[in-house]
Amino acid sequence: MSIAFKPEETFRGDYSYRNSDAAVLRFPFPFPEDRYMYSVNIEPHVRSGPSDVFLRPFDVDEHYIAECRDKAITLERDPGRCQVLPHMMMAQWDTLELLMENLSADYPEQFSLIKEGDDFGSRWTWINRPLGIEQSFIFGNAETLPCEPFEYITRQAQGDFAICDQRDDNLFMDAGMVTSQADWSLEFDVGMSFMEWHGPVPLAHQTGVFERALKYLLMLRLGQPVRRLNWTMSINPRLDTSPESYPEWGPDRASVTPENAGQKVHLRVELQTLWRLPRSNAILFPIRCYLASLEDLARVPKWGARLHRVLSSLPPQLVEYKGLTRYLPAALEWLAQHDDGRELPVGTEAGVSTLAPR
Template sequence: MNTVFNTESFRDDFTFRNSPVAVRRFPFPFHEDKYMYAVNMEPHVPAGPEGHAYRAPIDVDEHYVSEMKDREMVLREDPLRAQALPHMMAAQWDTLELLMEKQAEGFPELFSLTKNGDQWHWINRPLGIDQKFIFGDTSTLPYEPMDYIMRQTQGDICIVDQRDSQLWMDAGVVTTQADWSLDFDLGMNFMEWHGPVPLAHQIGVFERALKFLLNLQQGKPVRRLNWTMTINSRLDTSPENYPKWGPDRASVAPENVGNKVHLRCELQSLWRLPRSNAILFVIRCYLIKMEELVAIPKWARRFHRVLRDLPPELIDYKGLTRYRPTVVEWLSKYDDGKATSPGIFPD
């Protein structure tokens, strides 16, 4: 991977950029020229070309250091973004272990974890952290375990408890979300927290997804991609801050689409946790500017077609109503009508 970390912002002056390497490794969420909800889960095993976001179990990229700074800013402003119900402490430790192990496994030059019984030693080189602690003893870490490791992991997480043949959102750290509130949804079950999603309930997507996830096995994580669009490279598009970012949606014009409009992809991975039997739900957000996306001709053609033909309910739910026509028009210049190859990877 590219071990040079960008210095960039996800607010105010929005200096976020993807390098050409980051563009090619972007997890493009459309495997065909149209989009509808589906139970699109697959085994989370390495896939794609060298360096792709699918190569590591927990991906780390050039935005890591700046994203961690942005998360710290969000948590300083609003501590309700990191919450865990009291019965979730075993799952918090499970989460810490999994995220340390998997980041060290994928990027041994950046992270290392050494275990000697319950005496653990964690080194995070990009952030300059060298932490010795006792696994299971919260007094040996500066934060609770979930909070501690999420200040060092890209993406949001929810830790989902399993009981009564249901999944319950009983903990999480959520600072890079596509307009949903952890504080509001905390304690809800799978059907309830997906309540605001249109169409998918009616076609049985959530029933099937729940059944699938209740049987998720340890050591066999799964993944899926989800997407929306974001104006300016803002990670924190929370409902809490909607009055701050809502007006951005009215600022899209033909001359600024390339730089201002982003496709936002969530690489979601789901992991059964060993001690608590909870499920760790990692929601890793990737942003790509329209001018970066069109560097991959296949993606330019396909995204133009997906966005042009999107069902009206999804246009509304994803908040695209104001600017979609402008973006479709802009993208049409990059769609010569040629056929696209199957799958998500660049040609």
């Protein structure tokens, strides 16, 4: 499968990131109904779903090259975005193996993995054609890679990755590569237990969502990954909306008007998957971020109207927690023109196969 990469687009500065029509149509729109509330919306991560992004376990799209470059810029400025506690080496190799095997199997035009054996100590050669990388190394020997295995492979993947160590009937976020996060700090949270790192989330604790989710994840099985969608909003197509760089992107929130909201305000959807890792028994938690402007989304009539309804009825605590307070009125005013009040079918499917011209 060939992918028309857009290597020049940017996620900062002039923000030249744009979605093609195909990218808009495959956007993982997260709202099946007109109202949103937290739930344990976990389902098996099978190779199917209402969007093409579910067809492969690790989705690679037209933004791959540009996203990897943006990640490198962020890491250059703040190496602390990659954190790995010392007991996580086995999980690092698990992650490298999982990503290399899946990417090379699902995208053979772009990635190849040549193995002389499967065990630690075997020579492997990894070829990443979009990024122009060919690397031979000894599986299990970190010194044969330019950096530690987790950082090495996650620099070559879209989205963020956390690894949770499982012990004492709990999960601990003991490693991460986090450069495109929705305002949480890995350097602050690394080492925290499941309840601790979810500490700031409002409302959900009281309904027991996290207790149930944790119990479920502790039983997560090898070979049976699960997924859920999460969402927030960003001003400009910016990947690095970390608390670290908040002084840089915070002012953008005050720049939204009803006139520019369609271009500036982006729905930010995270496809979160969870994988039991084979050797370490840890859980890999990839968080793949998709961005689409309100203008992009409104080209799908059902999505524009539904987003208007969801955002209109959001509990105030969630508005505050997701940082929408300052610009939500402008975004709603812009979206209102795309909501004629008709009944919308339940489900997240676009319901159209082509988009109206821009």
